[in-house]
Amino acid sequence: MEGSRRRRAGRLDAAAALAARALPTALTPWIDQARLDATMILDRATGKPPQPLLNEMEAPAPLGEVDPLSLLPRAIADKLRTAQRDVRILRDRLILGKNPPPVIERPRATAGAVVSLPRKAPHMARPLKVVKVVHETKDAVSIYVTEADGSPLEFRPGQFLSVDVTIDGERLRRAYSLASACLPEVPVHVTVKRIEGGRVSNHLNDTIREGDELEVLGPSGNFTIEPRQVNERHLVMLAGGSGITPIMSILETALRVERGSRVTLIYGNRGWDDVIFRDRLAALCDEFAGRLVLDHVLERPPEGWSGGEGLLSGDVLEARLQALDIEDDGLVRYFVCGPTPMMEAAHEALRQRGVDANRIAEERFNSHEAHSGDAGSDKTELVVVSKAGHEHGVQVEPGQTILEAALAAGIDMPFSCAMGGCGSCRVRRAGGDIQMEEPNCLSRAEREQGYVLTCVGRPLTQVKINVEGP
Numbered sequence: 001m002e003g004s005r006r007r008r009a010g011r012l013d014a015a016a017a018l019a020a021r022a023l024p025t026a027l028t029p030w031i032d033q034a035r036l037d038a039t040m041i042l043d044r045a046t047g048k049p050p051q052p053l054l055n056e057m058e059a060p061a062p063l064g065e066v067d068p069l070s071l072l073p074r075a076i077a078d079k080l081r082t083a084q085r086d087v088r089i090l091r092d093r094l095i096l097g098k099n100p101p102p103v104i105e106r107p108r109a110t111a112g113a114v115v116s117l118p119r120k121a122p123h124m125a126r127p128l129k130v131v132k133v134v135h136e137t138k139d140a141v142s143i144y145v146t147e148a149d150g151s152p153l154e155f156r157p158g159q160f161l162s163v164d165v166t167i168d169g170e171r172l173r174r175a176y177s178l179a180s181a182c183l184p185e186v187p188v189h190v191t192v193k194r195i196e197g198g199r200v201s202n203h204l205n206d207t208i209r210e211g212d213e214l215e216v217l218g219p220s221g222n223f224t225i226e227p228r229q230v231n232e233r234h235l236v237m238l239a240g241g242s243g244i245t246p247i248m249s250i251l252e253t254a255l256r257v258e259r260g261s262r263v264t265l266i267y268g269n270r271g272w273d274d275v276i277f278r279d280r281l282a283a284l285c286d287e288f289a290g291r292l293v294l295d296h297v298l299e300r301p302p303e304g305w306s307g308g309e310g311l312l313s314g315d316v317l318e319a320r321l322q323a324l325d326i327e328d329d330g331l332v333r334y335f336v337c338g339p340t341p342m343m344e345a346a347h348e349a350l351r352q353r354g355v356d357a358n359r360i361a362e363e364r365f366n367s368h369e370a371h372s373g374d375a376g377s378d379k380t381e382l383v384v385v386s387k388a389g390h391e392h393g394v395q396v397e398p399g400q401t402i403l404e405a406a407l408a409a410g411i412d413m414p415f416s417c418a419m420g421g422c423g424s425c426r427v428r429r430a431g432g433d434i435q436m437e438e439p440n441c442l443s444r445a446e447r448e449q450g451y452v453l454t455c456v457g458r459p460l461t462q463v464k465i466n467v468e469g470p
């Protein structure tokens with residue numbers, strides 16, 4: 001049933017994509033809307049209940065990304081795609097003088113094959129070119145980047161890069177969100193806030209210069225939206241401190257692409273000088289008056305402050321939601337990003353308002369940089385890996401991820417990106433405590449069901465995990 005629904009939706013998408021390419025561009029938003037309406041009508045007719053777009057990664061692909069060739073039999077479509085790609089490469093090389101963008105080579109786990117990784121995180125990063133550096137506050141720096149050949153970095157609003165930095169001979173990896181609007185011609189940047197004692201964040205704030213190279217993996221992450229011109233929706237965003245970075249990307253992209261949508265942002269900070277993107281947000285409020293409501297909440301407000309006050313606790317958030325008179329028609333979508341206590345408070349406040357958890361998207365930001373020393377246990381821990389009816393004992397050394405240790409022990413583990421971005425290494429925890437690097441792509445629901453990612457997971461105690469599949 002689900003398979004035939006997907007096939008039908010695929011044919012509808014491909015037909016709409018064909019129409020969009022054949023007809024004038026001005027008609028594309030209407031063709032897209034007609035496709036979405038037709039999908040919903042057919043879903044209803046076949047008994048599938050309508051759903052709000054909760055996880056945009058599960059939403060229909062944007063029309064521009066749908067391949068009309070999928071209407072054809074697969075063998076013919078594959079041949080045509082190969083020919084299209086070859087023509088594109090030749091055109092880029094011979095006419096435009098461009099080389100193809102670098103590709104991240106990722107080890108692939110295939111059934112029955114063991115892929116070895118070095119003991120420490122694999123080096124699969126590629127260099128980006130740093131084209132500009134802007135110090136947003138005394139504690140936050142925006143690093144503008146392009147691909148090494150000068151071409152723009154492609155990403156979805158709200159995604160993050162994993163940045164590799166070598167300090168005193170030690171290779172360290174941290175995730176930083178892309179904070180720019182996801183639009184052609186808009187320069188792309190990550191914004192890095194200093195963390196007390198954080199080696200990478202302080203190193204980048206102190207040393208990064210225009211002309212440097214930044215080693216990265218990604219972009220990755222599911223804390224994102226699929227902006228569509230025809231959308232008319234209300235996005236409510238709750239951000240604390242540097243949690244503004246992915247929110248900023250989503251917010252500005254939505255305002256610029258979706259002319260019928262509006263955004264409310266509640267943004268908590270310690271003091272006025274700690275507010276990242278203060279001027280950019282003020283300019284957006286002017287530009288999108290009536291469509292963007294911005295509510296600053298300060299823990300230590302300056303004299304004469306008339307905005308919200310306090311830490312973003314449950315009570316303060318509820319008071320701000322009331323003060324802003326946010327009406328929820330059951331379709332409002334919420335985006336939450338900030339320190340863990342603030343996120344827990346936000347979930348509780350929204351739950352008490354009757355907001356279903358699947359209308360809340362979140363990005364966790366408690367990078368292990370915030371903790372002292374290495375993440376995970378400081379002694380070797382036993383991890384029992386249960387797979388296909390067999391149990392394997394794996395010794396995980398301090399600093400090692402479960403994936404690294406299991407692969408080194410010869411166990412055929414599923415994985416792809418090895419950086420918390422794809423979910424391929426997802427396993428279920430059956431006992432013990434595991435610490436994961438954040439952000440990563442696990443949803444709140446998956447966490448509550450006991451899932452963990454082995455590529456960014458380190459044991460804190462003796463642990464048992466169940467690997468699903470063959």
Ligand code: FES
Nearest residue numbers: 416418423425455
């Ligand atoms: S391998 Fe991609 S999330 Fe772990």
